[in-house]
Amino acid sequence: MFKPIILCLSLVTAIPSTALAQATPSRSAFESGPCAVEIAPDEKIECGMLSVPENRAIADSRLIRLPVMIFRSRSSQPVADPVMFLTGGPGNSALTGQRSGRSNPFLDQRDQVLLEPRGARLSTPALDCPEIITAKREIAAGRLRAEAADDGLVAAASTCRARLVGAGADLNGYNSAEAADDIEDLRVALGYPQLNLYALSYGTRLALTVARRHPGSVKAMVLDSALPPEVGYDETATANTWRALNAVFDGCAVDPACAARWPNPRGDFETLVSRADSERLPFRLTDPSIHVRGAQVVQGVAAALQDPRRIPLIPRAVGDALAGRYEELAAWIGGAQDPASFSWGLRLSVWCGEEMPFENADRVRAQTAPVNGLGGIDPRAASPEMCDAWGVASAASSANEPVVSDTPTLILAGEFDPSTPPQWGRRLLANMPKAFFVLMPGLSHGASFNACGGRMAFDFINDPTAPPTLTCVSKLAGADFSASAAEQR
Known part of the structure; x- marks a missing residue:
């Protein structure tokens, strides 16, 4: 449920006139126009606006406006199916921060499309709170x-x-089914025969919804940090956090250097959280208005769980704080405030x-x-x-049922993900016979946002019939917990 640094994008040609001539369902329409975000001045980036009904269940529902960025392939003969990135959340913007695509490998062969989710920051209306x-x-x-x-x-x-x-605002109009239909309406308006969906976190739930509602429109999917519709996210949020923490503590326990320096990392963590709740520990944060209690200790550690560079340092940061050396964990707590x-x-x-x-x-x-x-x-x-x-209406029960799909799909999961555990991605295999699951050692939420994951996503979208090549996965070093045995610099 966290926003990634998404691949940069670029665009070099115009929208085909045949796309604009194609009728779209449900009163939806696409119109070329200015970009909703600042773009690189030396790149040809083309934008527009998709107008869709706010609530398709109501005949006269007002139209809302969703910014679009369309990035054409660098190839003189691009393949017909673009890739569309679906961001996490729900509630993240898909377009914010996107301005250049020189390093985007997808553009070597195909277009890439971004659609601002209905209700997100750059849409009209934006459901900001x-x-x-x-x-x-x-x-x-x-x-x-x-x-x-x-x-x-x-x-x-x-x-x-x-x-x-x-x-x-009709708040009942903002859900995954409507968002999936927005994607389908945009596909039709732009004249693409099919889409490849590359999705993160909540975006994977949206991608699965598209595959369920419009199966013929999806050629392949890459699902990073999967959130299946049938899981009870809020029922297991604490268990998911502890699963990731225990993976860290166990990783330290089996590393000789880490285990020698921190023989009981789980106990250190529990003691520090309890102590922070019972007394005011001198973390000396830059902002003195922050009251560090057990929750703030956990927030700082949870933030580190999202960062593969800091995961191996968690035993040291906790153990040092318990011994009165607060600097490392204090920085993590301060960074987790926004x-x-x-x-x-x-x-x-x-x-x-x-x-x-x-x-x-x-x-x-x-x-x-x-x-x-x-x-x-x-x-x-x-x-x-x-x-x-x-006070919004409940969705139909089908919205919470497993998706059955034969769409070729690559599922990537991070070993230490505290939000969407690897088991959630693996469970999709039961109803998706053409899916492949890959566990990424040492990584967390957003397991594809690295050279190895990006290469697998790129290769799979180019040939979704081939099983993923795991050579780079086998070479991932994983979390080196011996780093926690070193003195903090």
Whole structure:
């Protein structure tokens, strides 16, 4: 559920006139126009706007506008099927930060397309909720805790909902099914026979929804850090975090150097979290308004779990802090203070419509209990109370069922991913006979955003009938926990 550094893109030719002449369903239409983001001045990048109904279930639903970037192949004879990247979230922007494509290998053979998700930052309307981001910032800094934190998020969601609905938003129109139909409408408008979908995190759930609703339109998929629709994300958020932490602690235990320096990394972690909750530890952060308690310790470590460079250093950072040497972990805690800049209205509409109705509310509530040993952090995408305040209709039960598809698919998972565990990607194989699963050692969420993962994604989209070549995977060093035995510099 985190935003990657997505591949840079470029464009060299115009949209074919045949594409604009092709009718699109549901009153949707594409129109060429200026780019929604700043682009490299020396590259030919072509943009436009897709207009689609806000809620296709309502005949006279208003049209909303979604920015598009279309990047043509450098080839004089490109293949007909482009690649489309689907970002995570839900609530991330797909276009923000995209301005150049000189190093994008996909453009050697095919076009690449980006579509801003409905409700995201650059769409009209954008379902932004600064009230929720403000509350999340207070929670991250330890200034809003426990029941007060839950109440603050519910109040923020209520305020944001009232403002968006007052401005005319139909919040029931923002879900994965509508977003999948947006992608199909854009494909038809641009005249592409099929698409290749390259997706991250929540984007994998959206890609699976496209494959379910429009199976003939998808040639191949690359799913990085898979989020299948049938899993109960909020029910298992704490267990997923502990799975990744235990992988770290066990990795240290079997490394002779790490084990000699830190013989009980799991116990060190539990003791430090408990101690931070019982006394004010002198972390001496740059911002003195941050109250470091157990939750902030866990936040800092959880942020490191997302970074393959820091994963092997977790035993040292925790052990040093327990011994009164706070510098390394203090930097991690300070760096974990800015909450994700999701368009929270989009996030809640998707989650509260198609995920929360199918989860066990008591299990979801239990995820933040201090007894879980994580300082009471809230690793959920939303709470039942926030969804009650958001008040969108429940999706059909099919939205929460496994996707059955014969679309060729490459599934990549990171060994230490604390958000979408490898088991979730592997389970897709049961209903996808043409899928391949690859576990990436030493990596975390966003397992393809490295030279090896990128090469496998590139090769698979070029030939989705061939099993992935695992040579580079076999050469990945993995997490070297001996780094935790070295003194901090």
